[in-house]
Amino acid sequence: MRYAHEVGKVRAAEQALMARLPEGTLMQRAAAGLAAVCCRLLPRVYGAHVVLLVGGGDNGGDALYAGARLARRGARVEAVLAGSKAHPQGLAALREAGGRVLPADRAEPAVRHADLVIDGLTGIGGTGALREPYAALARLTEDTDAIVVACDVPSGVDAGTGRVDGAAVRADVTVTFGTCKPGLLIDPGAARCGTVELIDIGLGADLPDPDVVAVWPEDLHIPLPSPESDKYRRGVVGIVAGSERYTGAAVLCVGGAVRGGAGMVRFASVPRPVELVRQRWPEAVTTIIERTPAALEKVGRVQAWVVGPGLGTDRGAEALVEAVLRTELPVLVDADGLTVLARRRDLLRRQAPTVLTPHAGELARLLGRDARREEIEARRLEHVRRAAAELSATVLLKGSTTLIAEQDRPVRVNPTGTPWLATAGTGDVLSGLIGALLAGGMTALEAATAGAYLHGLAGRLAASAAGSGARTGQAPIGAHDVVTALPDAFRTLS
Numbered sequence: 303m304r305y306a307h308e309v310g311k312v313r314a315a316e317q318a319l320m321a322r323l324p325e326g327t328l329m330q331r332a333a334a335g336l337a338a339v340c341c342r343l344l345p346r347v348y349g350a351h352v353v354l355l356v357g358g359g360d361n362g363g364d365a366l367y368a369g370a371r372l373a374r375r376g377a378r379v380e381a382v383l384a385g386s387k388a389h390p391q392g393l394a395a396l397r398e399a400g401g402r403v404l405p406a407d408r409a410e411p412a413v414r415h416a417d418l419v420i421d422g423l424t425g426i427g428g429t430g431a432l433r434e435p436y437a438a439l440a441r442l443t444e445d446t447d448a449i450v451v452a453c454d455v456p457s458g459v460d461a462g463t464g465r466v467d468g469a470a471v472r473a474d475v476t477v478t479f480g481t482c483k484p485g486l487l488i489d490p491g492a493a494r495c496g497t498v499e500l501i502d503i504g505l506g507a508d509l510p511d512p513d514v515v516a517v518w519p520e521d522l523h524i525p526l527p528s529p530e531s532d533k534y535r536r537g538v539v540g541i542v543a544g545s546e547r548y549t550g551a552a553v554l555c556v557g558g559a560v561r562g563g564a565g566m567v568r569f570a571s572v573p574r575p576v577e578l579v580r581q582r583w584p585e586a587v588t589t590i591i592e593r594t595p596a597a598l599e600k601v602g603r604v605q606a607w608v609v610g611p612g613l614g615t616d617r618g619a620e621a622l623v624e625a626v627l628r629t630e631l632p633v634l635v636d637a638d639g640l641t642v643l644a645r646r647r648d649l650l651r652r653q654a655p656t657v658l659t660p661h662a663g664e665l666a667r668l669l670g671r672d673a674r675r676e677e678i679e680a681r682r683l684e685h686v687r688r689a690a691a692e693l694s695a696t697v698l699l700k701g702s703t704t705l706i707a708e709q710d711r712p713v714r715v716n717p718t719g720t721p722w723l724a725t726a727g728t729g730d731v732l733s734g735l736i737g738a739l740l741a742g743g744m745t746a747l748e749a750a751t752a753g754a755y756l757h758g759l760a761g762r763l764a765a766s767a768a769g770s771g772a773r774t775g776q777a778p779i780g781a782h783d784v785v786t787a788l789p790d791a792f793r794t795l796s
């Protein structure tokens with residue numbers, strides 16, 4: 303399951319296909335696929351207690367027809383109708399197969415004691431926060447031992463964006479039809495889906511190129527060193543980070559680059575961060591620079607730059623960001639560098655690749671005008687795409703599902719993150735890591751994708767290694783633990 307299409311394109315493809323098929327064919331294909339997954343999930347279909355949550359649209363129709371199929375195989379199927387209307391033919395099919403409709407006040411005990419619940423409240427036609435009684439029915443899925451199977455999309459999750467605005471179904475399995483929807487890949491929606499199963503209903507030929515792609519390890523083409531490799535061929539990354547006031551970010555960023563496979567890391571800054579980087583990472587070549595436009599002249603040859611972590615945002619920081627972006631090399635700008643860029647967007651007019659790695663607040667500043675952090679968090683897909691187009695850069699939007707956008711390309715979703723990564727300093731590790739991959743010759747999109755994947759995986763490995771032996775096997779981590787776990791993350795790929 304790797305590709306997702308926007309809802310409008312799914313509907314257009316469905317309509318094109320439906321025009322060539324007898325009426326109802328697609329819904330029968332969807333219902334058959336849904337019922338087949340339910341049969342697989344139940345230890346025994348005969349005698350199993352199945353509850354359908356049925357909304358007023360075709361999503362409810364799918365659930366009713368799937369329920370009819372399960373009833374014909376001997377399941378005890380009960381439907382709870384959310385509104386006054388329900389798909390009439392689906393309802394008739396369920397009744398004919400021996401299923402029945404429950405009164406509303408029986409919904410709670412039925413869901414609680416069911417073996418399996420099918421959520422057919424809303425699918426791609428759901429808009430905005432769930433209204434009552436849909437919302438109350440969706441909430442029942444949070445407190446049941448039943449297996450919860452969402453039909454197409456967990457109700458309450460916006461299929462197009464992953465936005466969750468109020469109550470939403472929490473599914474163990476989401477059975478989706480034709481193609482994945484972006485909201486199944488992007489948090490907070492993705493976190494509600496459980497395992498996603500794709501049912502082929504024959505849309506393939508009618509679907510355009512995908513809008514969103516989930517990253518898989520086999521998509522990452524990280525160059526491995528060969529016997530002829532030397533430090534220059536593996537890539538020299540230059541890092542301009544830290545200030546007299548902020549030193550930790552520089553140490554972590556250099557760590558990300560060293561463990562990210564750079565042939566050499568050149569670190570340039572003012573004396574205090576240089577001293578600390580030298581102590582922690584003796585393998586880095588350090589240069590003390592002044593915070594002026596001519597600063598880089600002393601640094602030596604590099605193949606890519608990282609600028610920003612702990613840099614401060616004063617005139618000196620601006621001079622350094624400007625100096626780096628005036629080179630003709632790939633550049634990654636992060637943290638304070640992004641704050642500087644928000645007032646100097648003219649610096650983004652350049653030919654060489656530029657990678658920006660903001661979190662939502664930094665992206666809001668970069669986009670300016672009407673963008674607010676909460677707005678960006680709520681509609682991450684739309685904003686990352688807009689940022690890539692407006693800023694002419696590869697934009698990596700950090701978050702519980704990190705998104706990577708480049709103009710006219712499907713947005714990439716990184717699946718490896720962990721909430722434990724939401725801690726100070728992990729972003730600095732990520733920028734050093736991506737910088738090393740850029741210096742190694744990967745394109746901006748490849749480097750950002752591989753960096754996000756490895757960084758998320760290192761976070762997961764660190765969180766579980768730290769807690770091994772405990773019940774959940776997870777524990778809090780610091781940014782330095784992510785640096786330490788990077789080699790293990792790389793090893794999973796070879």
Ligand SMILES: NC(=O)C1=CN([C@@H]2O[C@H](COP(=O)(O)OP(=O)(O)OC[C@H]3O[C@@H](n4cnc5c(N)ncnc54)[C@H](OP(=O)(O)O)[C@@H]3O)[C@@H](O)[C@H]2O)[C@@H](O)CC1
Nearest residue numbers: 316328329358359360361425426427428429431432433454
């Ligand atoms: N097209 C095809 O070929 C195929 C489509 N297929 C299936 O159809 C699904 C799309 O069906 P759809 O278009 O009928 O919309 P759907 O998701 O059922 O939602 C509409 C219903 O939800 C309600 N509702 C909406 N928002 C709400 C809210 N916030 N709070 C409360 N209620 C809300 C809305 O109520 P209304 O606003 O009309 O009062 C209406 O009753 C798709 O996901 C897939 O499962 C498959 O069979 C394969 C072939």
Ligand SMILES: [K+]
Nearest residue numbers: 421424455457
């Ligand atoms: K649903």
